[in-house]
Amino acid sequence: xxxxxxxxxxxxxxxxxxxxxxxxxxxxxxxxxxxxxxxxxxxxxxxxxxxxxxxxxxxxxxxxxxxxxxxxxxxxxxxxxxxxxxxxxxxxxxxxxxxxxxxxxxxxxxxxxxxxxxxxxxxxxxxxxxxxxxxxxxxxxxxxxxxxxxxxxxxxxxxxxxxxxxxxxxxxxxxxxxxxxxxxxxxxxxxxxxxxxxxxxxxxxxxxxxxxxxxxxxxxxxxxxxxxxxxxxxxxxxxxxxxxxxxxxxxxxxxxxxxxxxxxxxxxxxxxxxxxxxxxxxxxxxxxxxxxxxxxxxxxxxxxxxxxxxxxxxxxxxxxxxxxxxxxxxxxxxxxxxxxxxxxxxxxxxxxxxxxxxxxxxxxxxxxxxxxxxxxxxxxxxxxxxxxxxxxxxxxxxxxxxxxxxxxxxxxxxxxxxxxxxxxxxxxxxxxxxxxxxxxxxxxxxxxxxxxxxxxxxxxxxxxxxxxxxxxxxxxxxxxxxxxxxxxx
Amino acid sequence: xxxxxxxxxxxxxxxxxxxxxxxxxxxxxxxxxxxxxxxxxxxxxxxxxxxxxxxxxxxxxxxxxxxxxxxxxxxxxxxxxxxxxxxxxxxxxxxxxxxxxxxxxxxxxxxxxxxxxxxxxxxxxxxxxxxxxxxxxxxxxxxxxxxxxxxxxxxxxxxxxxxxxxxxxxxxxxxxxxxxxxxxxxxxxxxxxxxxxxxxxxxxxxxxxxxxxxxxxxxxxxxxxxxxxxxxxxxxxxxxxxxxxxxxxxxxxxxxxxxxxxxxxxxxxxxxxxxxxxxxxxxxxxxxxxxxxxxxxxxxxxxxxxxxxxxxxxxxxxxxxxxxxxxxxxxxxxxxxxxxxxxxxxxxxxxxxxxxxxxxxxxxxxxxxxxxxxxxxxxxxxxxxxxxxxxxxxxxxxxxxxxxxxxxxxxxxxxxxxxxxxxxxxxxxxxxxxxxxxxxxxxxxxxxxxxxxxxxxxxxxxxxxxxxxxxxxxxxxxxxxxxxxxxxxxxxxxxxxxxxx
Ligand SMILES: [Zn+2]
Numbered sequence: 001x002x003x004x005x006x007x008x009x010x011x012x013x014x015x016x017x018x019x020x021x022x023x024x025x026x027x028x029x030x031x032x033x034x035x036x037x038x039x040x041x042x043x044x045x046x047x048x049x050x051x052x053x054x055x056x057x058x059x060x061x062x063x064x065x066x067x068x069x070x071x072x073x074x075x076x077x078x079x080x081x082x083x084x085x086x087x088x089x090x091x092x093x094x095x096x097x098x099x100x101x102x103x104x105x106x107x108x109x110x111x112x113x114x115x116x117x118x119x120x121x122x123x124x125x126x127x128x129x130x131x132x133x134x135x136x137x138x139x140x141x142x143x144x145x146x147x148x149x150x151x152x153x154x155x156x157x158x159x160x161x162x163x164x165x166x167x168x169x170x171x172x173x174x175x176x177x178x179x180x181x182x183x184x185x186x187x188x189x190x191x192x193x194x195x196x197x198x199x200x201x202x203x204x205x206x207x208x209x210x211x212x213x214x215x216x217x218x219x220x221x222x223x224x225x226x227x228x229x230x231x232x233x234x235x236x237x238x239x240x241x242x243x244x245x246x247x248x249x250x251x252x253x254x255x256x257x258x259x260x261x262x263x264x265x266x267x268x269x270x271x272x273x274x275x276x277x278x279x280x281x282x283x284x285x286x287x288x289x290x291x292x293x294x295x296x297x298x299x300x301x302x303x304x305x306x307x308x309x310x311x312x313x314x315x316x317x318x319x320x321x322x323x324x325x326x327x328x329x330x331x332x333x334x335x336x337x338x339x340x341x342x343x344x345x346x347x348x349x350x351x352x353x354x355x356x357x358x359x360x361x362x363x364x365x366x367x368x369x370x371x372x373x374x375x376x377x378x379x380x381x382x383x384x385x386x387x388x389x390x391x392x393x394x395x396x397x398x399x400x401x402x403x404x405x406x407x408x409x410x411x412x413x414x415x416x417x418x419x420x421x422x423x424x425x426x427x428x429x430x431x432x433x434x435x436x437x438x439x440x441x442x443x444x445x446x447x448x449x450x451x452x453x454x455x456x457x458x459x460x461x462x463x464x465x466x467x468x469x470x471x472x473x474x475x476x477x478x479x480x481x482x483x484x485x486x487x488x489x
Numbered sequence: 490x491x492x493x494x495x496x497x498x499x500x501x502x503x504x505x506x507x508x509x510x511x512x513x514x515x516x517x518x519x520x521x522x523x524x525x526x527x528x529x530x531x532x533x534x535x536x537x538x539x540x541x542x543x544x545x546x547x548x549x550x551x552x553x554x555x556x557x558x559x560x561x562x563x564x565x566x567x568x569x570x571x572x573x574x575x576x577x578x579x580x581x582x583x584x585x586x587x588x589x590x591x592x593x594x595x596x597x598x599x600x601x602x603x604x605x606x607x608x609x610x611x612x613x614x615x616x617x618x619x620x621x622x623x624x625x626x627x628x629x630x631x632x633x634x635x636x637x638x639x640x641x642x643x644x645x646x647x648x649x650x651x652x653x654x655x656x657x658x659x660x661x662x663x664x665x666x667x668x669x670x671x672x673x674x675x676x677x678x679x680x681x682x683x684x685x686x687x688x689x690x691x692x693x694x695x696x697x698x699x700x701x702x703x704x705x706x707x708x709x710x711x712x713x714x715x716x717x718x719x720x721x722x723x724x725x726x727x728x729x730x731x732x733x734x735x736x737x738x739x740x741x742x743x744x745x746x747x748x749x750x751x752x753x754x755x756x757x758x759x760x761x762x763x764x765x766x767x768x769x770x771x772x773x774x775x776x777x778x779x780x781x782x783x784x785x786x787x788x789x790x791x792x793x794x795x796x797x798x799x800x801x802x803x804x805x806x807x808x809x810x811x812x813x814x815x816x817x818x819x820x821x822x823x824x825x826x827x828x829x830x831x832x833x834x835x836x837x838x839x840x841x842x843x844x845x846x847x848x849x850x851x852x853x854x855x856x857x858x859x860x861x862x863x864x865x866x867x868x869x870x871x872x873x874x875x876x877x878x879x880x881x882x883x884x885x886x887x888x889x890x891x892x893x894x895x896x897x898x899x900x901x902x903x904x905x906x907x908x909x910x911x912x913x914x915x916x917x918x919x920x921x922x923x924x925x926x927x928x929x930x931x932x933x934x935x936x937x938x939x940x941x942x943x944x945x946x947x948x949x950x951x952x953x954x955x956x957x958x959x960x961x962x963x964x965x966x967x968x969x970x971x972x973x974x975x976x977x978x979x980x981x982x983x984x985x986x987x988x989x990x
Contacts, residue, residue: 044592044593047822048817048822049573049591049592049593049823050573050579050581050586050589050591050694050695050817051572051573051591051595051690051691051692051693051694051695052691052692053690053691053726053727053728053729054728055725055726055727055728056728083813085812085813085816085865087816087819087839087842089819089821089838092817092821092822093816093817094813094815094816094817094819095813095816150821150822277866277867279812279813279862279865279866279867279870280865281809281810281813281865281870281874284697284698284699284729284810285695285698285728285729286728286729287728287729
């Protein structure tokens with residue numbers, strides 16, 4: 001633990017809100033997109049005009065159930081929507097439609113990787129999840145000068161709230177949990193996982209207690225944490241703050257605290273957030289949400305392999321290193337692409353080589369170009385290039401050049417190789433001719449080489465490559481040059 | 490042409506079909522009558538004769554084209570000012586929506602437009618439909634056409650008065666605890682509250698979402714059937730509507746024959762004849778009992794034992810839901826917003842909410858918001874809202890048990906005839922009791938109908954009479970049966986014919 005007193009332990013629970021990647025909002029048919037002109041994605045329902053009524057977006061329910069199933073959370077066949085009442089200008093109805101007593105799913109878990117108490121060994125830890133429920137997002141307030149403006153484009157956006165049990169005991173564990181959760185949701189296509197834009201948000205409940213104390217300490221809720229780095233930092237700060245407070249004879253009070261990333265501290269929101277009585281009650285405008293077995297099974301069948309399973313499979317089936325498996329599975333698009341390559345791999349190129357091509361060549365090239373499009377090359381085109389290099393028809397360096405060209409022009413590897421006449425000169429006769437030519441042009445140096453100046457070997461290889469514009473197969477060039485030297489000694 | 494205003498919808502439709510009159514003729518007749526009578530009655534919050542004329546002309550065109558057209562084509566109707574109509578002011582009789590012009594149509598109004606109806610105007614109501622006398626309107630007090638010193642009932646009092654005074658051919662209201670049936674009884678017209686979920690609530694300003702239901706005020710039972718058929722049915726915009734098939738109510742009512750009463754078990758709940766019931770109303774209901782028995786029905790005594798809890802259960806559930814439904818009136822996006830010229834600076838966001846809502850809402854609305862907020866708050870939720878929800882289940886069970894024995898239930902609609910303006914305003918509890926027989930029907934999601942079955946002497950007006958309503962309650966989604974029985978009673982009682990004389 002980060003604290004300066006090892007007799008304390010931290011108890012942390014996370015509440016994660018994630019927007020769902022649906023076409024339309026939770027209870028109306030307005031588009032669910034980010035970045036439109038303020039108050040243009042609105043209708044009577046999400047503006048809370050008199051008389052407007054909510055209608056459940058079944059696509060959102062589908063995504064929520066998908067997330068719940070992937071997180072091992074029990075689906076409740078009957079769940080209820082409830083109203084959470086409070087006044088705020090970004091909440092047009094004066095209540096948020098959420099789920100309270102009977103959520104769509106409850107009691108699940110997520111396994112994370114953490115360290116044992118010696119901090120030397122990696123172990124798996126099971127973090128229990130209390131519930132995942134469906135709700136709607138509020139709008140946004142925009143403050144300009146001393147005026148506040150309301151943008152209701154976000155009002156009514158579908159959300160899931162995922163509440164963990166207080167099973168996390170360090171900032172690092174909290175971060176690991178959050179990363180794993182985000183990875184799964186993004187993988188499933190449930191969420192875009194964007195913390196900066198606020199479509200994936202996290203509140204942390206943090207308390208500390210003396211080790212061995214069965215009672216939980218008083219917790220503080222930390223809000224306004226909008227990146228993984230800050231989640232870790234905010235929790236670390238808060239743990240230290242609470243330990244210091246207790247060691248100095250103070251008492252932790254139950255409150256909401258905002259994280260200030262500039263100063264790396266948490267600040268009390270006292271006064272702003274009075275004890276709210278949300279007056280929850282069943283939403284009378286909506287019938288209970290009843291999920292059929294068929295619906296649940298249908299969603300279950302749509303769940304693809306999750307990242308952790310994929311990683312295990314890449315190591316066992318493809319014999320990749322843990323590191324390579326990790327890189328290839330960090331993003332579903334990359335993993336899908338890699339698997340496409342394997343599927344299309346009719347020339348039976350070693351899978352490890354394919355992995356290297358993706359990781360060392362394609363991903364680094366894309367990173368270099370800061371490509372908007374994430375996987376711009378078709379698997380078929382990329383395989384054409386890989387085959388050209390691995391079969392020796394062009395050399396590795398030329399391959400890199402061709403790859404860059406493919407990405408910028410969109411042309412196929414074979415087209416580029418042909419157009420620029422890049423095919424490697426591998427035939428003996430061709431290279432012999434060039435060797436002779438180079439020797440003719442550098443007779444003095446050649447005499448020196450034969451005379452024992454071995455360093456000049458490299459010079460001749462370089463000249464040969466220059467003449468062939470890099471197309472000569474370097475192995476072949478070496479071989480033929482050596483033979484020629486022997487013959488002329 | 491004043492007589493045209495007295496016609497029922499089916500009668501007008503007959504004349505239109507035979508091309509004996511035009512919709513514009515009917516309209517002109519109403520315009521004349523409204524101009525003469527409305528200042529006394531104050532049934533309307535506003536009339537829109539220009540719109541009405543456009544509607545009537547369009548309807549005449551459709552009728553003269555010779556092709557088939559929907560049943561309400563060319564029929565002038567009034568609409569309670571709780572239904573949203575695109576481009577029209579909708580206030581719910583509240584200052585907080587004083588300047589609100591609706592940008593969309595409620596589903597009911599959309600269907601009426603598809604029916605080529607003629608929009609005469611918006612009728613008065615108790616603010617946000619909270620009341621039983623229409624005295625809680627922020628704008629005006631509607632008078633009972635039988636006695637201008639008396640209330641028309643409420644909250645759809647403007648609608649009931651507009652039908653009773655022949656200021657429209659029929660009207661759409663809403664019924665949360667009796668708001669259609671009670672004013673229908675007090676004004677001597679037919680009032681139908683269908684099964685919860687039969688008519689879409691989309692675009693109807695919400696009072697209590699689990700109790701609100703659009704209802705119909707009409708001159709006779711046939712008209713109620715025609716109007717119901719025009720607007721009933723599943724709506725994808727209201728998830729509390731159901732996919733049950735809408736029956737051909739008009740057709741069914743037309744065919745209703747006395748023979749259906751033979752062997753029909755008609756339940757009389759003992760709890761509907763308790764102390765508060767006016768003895769004269771009691772005897773009117775007894776006359777109907779005898780009539781039905783003579784027609785071959787079995788009159789059986791039944792019990793709805795938890796009726797005594799219905800008023801308190803209702804006032805907890807309805808106010809709880811209302812406290813939440815009315816949170817959207819915060820002065821931020823539309824409606825009344827306090828400004829500093831109204832007196833005193835705005836201190837904070839909360840202060841803006843407080844001042845806007847304080848000036849925008851009337852006393853009864855505030856009373857109910859406070860009541861509902863209390864019933865839902867932490868520490869009280871279990872004792873009030875949760876308990877009330879459980880009692881509601883008991884009341885539903887009461888009806889289920891009763892309908893195991895009885896095919897249909899009858900009783901009084903209201904414990905008293907129309908009361909005097911101001912008589913109950915000082916005592917909200919006595920006002921709440923005027924819905925004692927209607928409330929449980931909403932709690933149980935059932936259809937109910939009030940039909941005039943006679944009149945009692947008006948004690949404060951020489952030779953004056955006050956109508957008495959009979960309430961008929963039938964099982965879930967059996968509006969066909971409900972309307973048929975009502976039609977037979979109507980034909981026997983001949984209330985309209987007698988009143989005409
Ligand atoms: Zn919308």
